[in-house]
Structures are given as structure tokens and as C-alpha cells.
Amino acid sequence: MKALLWLCPFLVxxxxxxxxxxxxxxxxxxxxxxxxxxxxxxxxxxWPAGFPLFQINPYIKIGPLSAYNSxxxxxxxxxxxxxxxxxxxxxxxxxxxxxxxPAGSMYTEKIPAxxxxxxxxxxxxxxxxxxxxxxxxxxxxxxxxxxxxxxxxALRFGDVAMFFSGYTDxxxxxxxAGRRFVDDPLEGKSPAWxxxxxxxxxxxxxxxxxxxxxxxxxMGPIPDLADPTHIAGLKHGxxxxxxxxxxGQLPATxxxxxxxxxxYVGAIASEARAFAVIGEPLAGxxxxxxxxxxxxxxxxxxxxxxxxxxxxxxxxxxxxxxxTINFQHMPALDNDQQIHMFDSHSGTHxxxxxxxxxxxxxxxxxxxxxxxxxxxxxxxxYGARGTSDVTVEKVPLAQTxxxxxxxxxxxxxxxxxxxxxxxxxxxxxxxGEIVIFRSGYSDxxxxxxxxxxxxxxxxxxxxxxxxxxxxxEAILYLAKKGIRAVGTDGPTLGGxxxxxxxxxxxxxxxxxxxxxxxxxxxxxxxxxxxxxxAPIKIRGAHGGPGRAIALY
Numbered sequence: 001m002k003a004l005l006w007l008c009p010f011l012v013x014x015x016x017x018x019x020x021x022x023x024x025x026x027x028x029x030x031x032x033x034x035x036x037x038x039x040x041x042x043x044x045x046x047w048p049a050g051f052p053l054f055q056i057n058p059y060i061k062i063g064p065l066s067a068y069n070s071x072x073x074x075x076x077x078x079x080x081x082x083x084x085x086x087x088x089x090x091x092x093x094x095x096x097x098x099x100x101x102p103a104g105s106m107y108t109e110k111i112p113a114x115x116x117x118x119x120x121x122x123x124x125x126x127x128x129x130x131x132x133x134x135x136x137x138x139x140x141x142x143x144x145x146x147x148x149x150x151x152x153x154a155l156r157f158g159d160v161a162m163f164f165s166g167y168t169d170x171x172x173x174x175x176x177a178g179r180r181f182v183d184d185p186l187e188g189k190s191p192a193w194x195x196x197x198x199x200x201x202x203x204x205x206x207x208x209x210x211x212x213x214x215x216x217x218x219m220g221p222i223p224d225l226a227d228p229t230h231i232a233g234l235k236h237g238x239x240x241x242x243x244x245x246x247x248g249q250l251p252a253t254x255x256x257x258x259x260x261x262x263x264y265v266g267a268i269a270s271e272a273r274a275f276a277v278i279g280e281p282l283a284g285x286x287x288x289x290x291x292x293x294x295x296x297x298x299x300x301x302x303x304x305x306x307x308x309x310x311x312x313x314x315x316x317x318x319x320x321x322x323x324t325i326n327f328q329h330m331p332a333l334d335n336d337q338q339i340h341m342f343d344s345h346s347g348t349h350x351x352x353x354x355x356x357x358x359x360x361x362x363x364x365x366x367x368x369x370x371x372x373x374x375x376x377x378x379x380x381x382y383g384a385r386g387t388s389d390v391t392v393e394k395v396p397l398a399q400t401x402x403x404x405x406x407x408x409x410x411x412x413x414x415x416x417x418x419x420x421x422x423x424x425x426x427x428x429x430x431x432g433e434i435v436i437f438r439s440g441y442s443d444x445x446x447x448x449x450x451x452x453x454x455x456x457x458x459x460x461x462x463x464x465x466x467x468x469x470x471x472x473e474a475i476l477y478l479a480k481k482g483i484r485a486v487g488t489d490g491p492t493l494g495g496x497x498x499x500x501x502x503x504x505x506x507x508x509x510x511x512x513x514x515x516x517x518x519x520x521x522x523x524x525x526x527x528x529x530x531x532x533x534a535p536i537k538i539r540g541a542h543g544g545p546g547r548a549i550a551l552y
Contacts, residue, residue: 030279032398035244035257037172039080039271040539044178047078047218048186050328052339054079056541060319062358067371067502069355069542072320076339077108077269080537081243083261084219085111088268089230091333103237104333108267109302111239113295113549115210118160119287120257120276122250123148125165128194135188137221139197145204152252157208158291160257165194168215168245182217195221201232213241213259213274244274251278256286260534260547262347264324265303267338273534273546275397286530289551296524298531298548299348300446302340307445308518309346310491311457313498319343344392344543348518350535351493352395353388353509355542356502360387371502378503382472386510392544393537395514399484402434404531404550406522409437413500414470416477431482434516434531441467442489442520459496469495472507479511487516487531487548519548526552 039045039054046054055074060066077083085108091097092104125140132138140163145155155161171181185192193216196204201219204212212219212233219233219240220226233240241259250257261272277283289295300308302322310319320343326336345351364375379385407414407422414437423429445455459466467490470478478486486493486508493508493515494501508515516533529552535544 030277030282032396032401033246033249033276033278034397034537035246035274035276036081036272036537037168037243037245038393038537038539039075042174043172044175044181044183045080046076048183051078051337052076052327056538058540058542062362063366064368067356067367070319071344071542072341073344073538073541073545074339074341075271076337077264077267077271078337079271081241081245081259081272081274083108083259083270083272084230084234084240084242085268086234086237086239087333087335089227089234089333095334097332099231099235101235103235106237107265108261108270109263109265112293113297114290114293115239116260116549117256117258117286117290117295117551118158118211119253119291120162120250120255121152121155121159122162122164122247122252125163125194129165129167129170130191132191132194134190135185135192135223137192137225138194139221139225140194140200141197142200142203145200155204155207155209157210158287159209161204161209161212162244162247162250162257163194163196163212163214163216164247165215166248167193167217168243169248172245185222192222193217195219196229197221197225198228198232201229205233205236205238210238211240212238213244213257215244215247216242218242241272241274250276254283256283256290258532258534260532260549261536262302262545263297263299263547264338264340265301268335271536273536275534286551289530294552296521296529296550296552298519298521298550300442300518300520302347306448307453307456309343311460313460319345322346342545344541344545345517347545348516348520348548350392350395350400350533350544350546351505351508351515351517352392352542352544353386353390353512353514355509356505357386357388357509359389362387374499374502378472378506382476382503382507385506388509391539392535392541393539395535395544397534399514400516400534401530401532402432402485404436404525404529405429405433406436406438406525409439409468411468412466413495414468414474416474419474419477429478429481429483433483434485434487435478435483436487436519436522436531437468437470438489438522439468440489440523442491442518443523445491446520456491466496467491469493469501470504471500472503475504475507475511475513479513483513485514485516487519487533489519489522490517492517516548525550528552
């Protein structure tokens with residue numbers, strides 16, 4: 001996680017900090033607390049020891065050449081709030097090492113959905129903040145965890161052990177003050193972050209806990225206990241979140257904690273989004289589902305071998321392909337650190353209003369003539385197209401989670417009448433629910449065969465029928481019902497017809513709604529399921545990579 005970022009060669013789009021609603025929003029009577037660091041170039045969000053700098057390049061902009069905004073992201077798994085998977089420190093079977101074992105094959109795409117969540121058990125370590133010598137972490141001993149158990153209860157399977165020192169709250173700041181977060185401790189100029197020592201981490205694992213989190217920069221005490229602490233937990237198949245923030249807002253027990261990151265193939269770590277749900281009965285229901293492994297992963301796999309990025313119609317109209325770049329090879333693990341470069345609408349992702357809506361003051365005459373004509377038609381039929389500066393980090397997490405209503409669809413354009421037929425059979429849609437269109441299209445695309453690798457491009461070029469997608473009438477109907485987010489297992493919510501697609505996105509954004517595109521495996525969902533999507537908290541991003549799961 002971490003680094004010196006003012007040298008970033010690409011511009012991060014200016015945007016105001018997320019408002020209070022985005023940090024603490026309501027869903028189903030509960031309070032949702034965002035526990036993630038903001039990823040932006042002037043913050044110490046990248047690990048500084050030779051790691052590539054985080055970059056965002058707004059390469060597609062609304063104007064004469066495009067009706068949309070999109071970005072190229074270059075981001076490695078140690079950026080911002082992040083996930084460590086077991087292969088981060090554990091060799092896979094077949095490697096000549098006494099540590100080699102099954103956990104060494106648990107890359108990010110293989111972690112089961114239930115393990116990302118559980119009951120937050122907040123272990124207060126604030127007495128250790130800034131108590132170490134310069135360049136040294138103060139250590140959380142086993143005895144401190146045992147004391148917590150005496151005052152609360154024994155740790156157990158389904159818990160998330162959360163170490164709360166207040167370190168990120170105090171030191172995650174823009175540069176130059178941000179050097180205190182990681183650079184200065186590594187240079188021996190200031191005390192480092194508190195962290196569990198190896199014995200403490202081994203004790204947590206012995207309790208059956210499979211997930212942990214810390215508001216320290218890393219789960220690794222420096223200068224010399226980072227590897228032993230990692231190994232003590234990861235060898236048991238544990239995962240953890242590093243660089244959580246705001247843990248002090250949670251009770252000692254009883255909150256639901258969740259951390260989600262993109263489903264990268266062969267990755268030992270990934271950028272992530274962490275949050276908590278506080279309040280009954282929702283928090284208790286979600287904790288119970290995670291503890292009993294009732295969870296489904298609804299995200300497509302992120303790899304260049306699958307059709308997860310927009311190929312465009314014809315030639316020369318594609319967006320940035322998905323690329324995995326290996327660096328910093330680790331011989332003992334036979335693994336590499338990875339940086340991923342891709343369009344922000346690749347894989348399972350969020351579509352915020354600013355994707356298709358221009359900012360206030362935009363001159364519509366800037367559009368290409370064809371798009372101006374489409375806008376005239378749209379506004380005559382549906383009313384004024386709106387404007388927005390709501391990029392991914394401004395979308396409240398409460399808007400991208402809720403009880404799922406899954407509608408099976410087949411027609412190329414999903415109509416309002418089709419949604420009404422669903423309501424007649426299954427009950428009226430309710431405000432705050434997440435409407436998800438299920439066609440099975442992505443399940444075919446994810447087979448990875450020669451016949452399916454062109455599932456997007458063939459549809460865009462008229463060689464096969466496109467995926468079902470709602471028209472603007474359907475979106476406006478959902479808006480009237482109080483629906484704030486729409487999901488689809490098609491590659492996009494807009495479909496293959498460029499005119500109708502743009503009108504759908506205009507309607508979506510104008511109503512302040514968001515989309516979660518390219519879901520998969522929706523057949524796994526029972527009728528009563530709680531849907532969660534959490535995009536990475538990247539400032540100014542017009543698309544949001546992340547992961548979708550459902551608990552039931």
C-alpha cells in the first residue's frame with residue numbers, strides 16, 4: 001500500500017471530498033460506515049519501496065469525440081485500503097519450502113465470498129500508537145487480545161479481528177504531510193504503525209478466525225517482523241485488510257464488516273473497499289449469513305483471457321484493454337507483485353452519473369452532430385437531460401447494496417411493461433431495493449472458449465444478438481419506484497444500439513441512479529438475498545472496479 005505520488009504523470013480529476021452521506025448512509029434502517037482510504041495521487045496510497053505509482057488518466061471525455069467519460073487506471077494490489085491473500089507470503093504446493101501448502105494457491109479470485117465478511121471484533125490498541133522507536137512498530141501482544149476476550153467474549157469462526165490504533169486516522173494526509181504515513185517510518189525518522197506480533201497473530205488464527213483487519217499501513221511490523229506476522233496468519237488461509245480507517249466508529253462487537261476487491265486472476269493482493277453495517281436487524285442477519293457461509297460471488301474474473309473490456313464496434317473504437325503487468329518477482333514464492341492497467345468500466349464495475357452526464361455549464365453544441373440530434377429526441381420525449389459531477393467516490397455505499405430483486409429477461413430491450421409483469425407475479429418493487437436483470441449472458445461470456453471470447457464484439461458488429469438491456473422508459477419507471485441502483489449480467493446496461501444505450505445512461509444519471517454492470521452467476525441467488533457491490537474509492541473515477549457478492 002503506499003508512496004511518493006506527486007510525480008504521477010497522469011492528472012487525477014479534481015473533485016470535492018465525499019459528503020457525510022457518502023461516509024455514513026442508511027440502508028434498511030441500518031447505518032453504513034465507509035472504512036476506506038481515498039485513492040488519489042497526492043495521498044500516500046501506494047507502497048513506496050519500488051512499487052509503481054497509482055495513475056488515473058481521463059482519456060475519454062464528453063465532447064465532440066465521445067458522449068461518455070472514462071479513465072485508464074494503473075493500480076497495484078498494495079494501493080489504498082487493500083486485501084492480502086495467503087499467497088502474499090505462503091508458497092503454493094510444489095514449491096520447495098516447508099511453508100508450502102494449499103493456502104498458497106488461494107489467490108484473490110479463489111477466496112470464497114463468505115470470507116470477505118463477518119462480525120467486527122474491535123480490539124483497541126490505541127495505547128500503542130507512537131510508542132515504538134523511530135523505524136520500529138510497537139507490537140500488539142497476545143495478552144492484549146486475551147484481555148479483550150475477557151471483557152467481551154472469545155473470538156471464533158466468522159469474526160473479523162480488527163486492530164484499532166487510530167494510525168490511518170492520524171497520518172493519512174496529502175503530501176508532504178503524508179510522508180509520515182509510511183515513508184518516514186521506513187526511513188527511520190518516526191515511529192511506525194502498531195501491529196500484532198507473530199504470537200498474537202497465531203493466537204487469532206487458533207481461534208478459527210479467518211479474516212482480520214488493521215488501521216495500520218500494513219499488517220507487518222517493521223523493521224523485521226513483517227514476514228513472520230504475515231506467515232503466522234496467512235498459512236492458515238486467513239485474509240486481511242490493511243489500511244482500514246475510521247474503525248473507532250464501530251462498537252466492540254455487533255457490527256457487520258465487509259471488504260471487497262476486484263477478482264484478479266493469480267493476484268496475491270488487491271486494492272479493496274471496506275465498510276461496516278451498524279444496526280439491527282440487518283447487521284445481525286448479514287453476520288449470520290457470513291458465519292454460516294451463505295454467500296455467492298457475482299463478479300466476473302479479471303484476466304486478459306476473458307472478454308471483460310469494451311472492444312467497440314468496427315476497428316479502432318475499443319477502450320483500454322485489460323493488462324496484468326508482473327514486477328518484483330519473489331523467488332521463494334515463485335510469485336510476482338502485479339499492477340493492473342485497464343479501462344475503469346472493465347469487469348464487474350459501477351457506472352456513476354458522471355459517466356454519461358456532463359458537468360454543469362457544458363455547451364451541448366460541443367457534442368458531435370449525431371449526438372446532438374439524439375439529445376433533441378431524448379429531451380422531447382423524456383425531459384431535460386441532467387448534469388453531474390458524481391464520480392465513483394461520491395456514490396454512497398448504501399446506494400450499491402440492498403435486498404435484491406432479480407428479474408429474468410430475454411427481450412433485446414427490457415420494457416417498463418416487462419418489469420410490471422414481474423411485479424404482478426412477485427410483488428411490487430420497493431424503494432432501496434437493487435433491481436438486477438438476469439439473462440445468463442455473462443455466464444456464456446465467462447466460459448473462455450473461442451466461441452465466447454468475442455461475445456461483446458460479435459454482438460456490437462451484428463454477428464449475434466446483443467444482450468438484453470433496459471430502455472430509458474424502463475429506467476424512468478424504476479426511478480419512480482424509488483430504485484436507486486440497477487444491476488445486469490450483460491456487459492453493459494446500455495445494450496448494443498448506441499442511440500438507445502446513451503438514452504438509457506442519460507435517464508439513469510439524470511435520476512441520480514447508478515448501475516452495476518457485468519454481474520455473473522446470478523442463477524446462484526435465492527429469492528431472498530442481500531446484494532452488495534463495493535467499488536474502489538478512487539477520486540474522480542468515472543467507472544468503479546470492484547466486486548459484487550450476495551448474502552442469503
